[in-house]
Amino acid sequence: MIFALGSAADPTFLHLLPVLRRSEPVIVLDAVQLFLEGGYVIGDGQASNPHLRLKGTSYEIEAGDAFWLRMPGLREGAPDTVTGHDLDRFQAGLSRAFTQSPWRVVNPPFAEPSNFSKAAHLVAMAASSGLSCPKTLLTNSPDDAEAFVDQLGGEVIYKGASSQKTWARVWEPGDDWGRLHRIVDTPVLFQELVRGPDVRVHTAGSGVHAEMIESEDVDYRISSRNRYSQTICPPEIHDACLRLSSVVSAPLMGIDFKIAEDGRWVFLEANSMPCFQGYDVRAGGRISADVVTYLRGLGTF
Numbered sequence: 001m002i003f004a005l006g007s008a009a010d011p012t013f014l015h016l017l018p019v020l021r022r023s024e025p026v027i028v029l030d031a032v033q034l035f036l037e038g039g040y041v042i043g044d045g046q047a048s049n050p051h052l053r054l055k056g057t058s059y060e061i062e063a064g065d066a067f068w069l070r071m072p073g074l075r076e077g078a079p080d081t082v083t084g085h086d087l088d089r090f091q092a093g094l095s096r097a098f099t100q101s102p103w104r105v106v107n108p109p110f111a112e113p114s115n116f117s118k119a120a121h122l123v124a125m126a127a128s129s130g131l132s133c134p135k136t137l138l139t140n141s142p143d144d145a146e147a148f149v150d151q152l153g154g155e156v157i158y159k160g161a162s163s164q165k166t167w168a169r170v171w172e173p174g175d176d177w178g179r180l181h182r183i184v185d186t187p188v189l190f191q192e193l194v195r196g197p198d199v200r201v202h203t204a205g206s207g208v209h210a211e212m213i214e215s216e217d218v219d220y221r222i223s224s225r226n227r228y229s230q231t232i233c234p235p236e237i238h239d240a241c242l243r244l245s246s247v248v249s250a251p252l253m254g255i256d257f258k259i260a261e262d263g264r265w266v267f268l269e270a271n272s273m274p275c276f277q278g279y280d281v282r283a284g285g286r287i288s289a290d291v292v293t294y295l296r297g298l299g300t301f
Contacts, residue, residue: 006070015277042097066104111249129244131267134192194258205294
């Protein structure tokens, strides 16, 4: 049996459901409803009767079952602060339980903790996979930031350093020198600007799917004028992406690269909870098909 546990407000969670339903029976549960009207017994897989319970119905979890699990920001929309804190605790407890569980889970929520900090994440990911990354500085010191920008001749991008979604911006000398003093209150990630097309690689079980994005903007996610094309990773990048997925115990990952002017694939970051539906549509559904193959126990990573 495959369980799908997530949020009805999350389009990525919803995107996989029709593909799952075509393969075998699926039990779909909303995580907020589980918080409001249910509960769970999971533990580390040693509980005598692991189950999820919702509105008086108990769903027993058996050996060989699998979970499509996405729980981003359950507290969003909470009616008050107390409920928001309760949702945080509920989500943390459920995430710990699924990270420690023996079942197939896409993805174990706490398996890759460096994702909570972009700088730590970049270093950990590159070190574990043997990928090269751009020169990087995380700082709240205007003097250190100024020296870094000067060292690279102003060829720099910058973005927020937390796990929250942030947009990359190119360093603009006319405006950004005057704003540099503001980073004292919030660390910023400065990075060498790598010119060239972007590539988003998705690992899904043992599958590797790559798409090249050519954009006029440094952060292609904000542009509506991008050009997309399916591409193939060089063998060493293909293997490194699968190795990275295995090291962090995340069967589904979105991994970002730049192809530099000299042909090098430069690793930018990796996301263990990617919003992959747009890429999947352009790939003809091959990413979601590989996720389902893994959940059915027919693939490895």
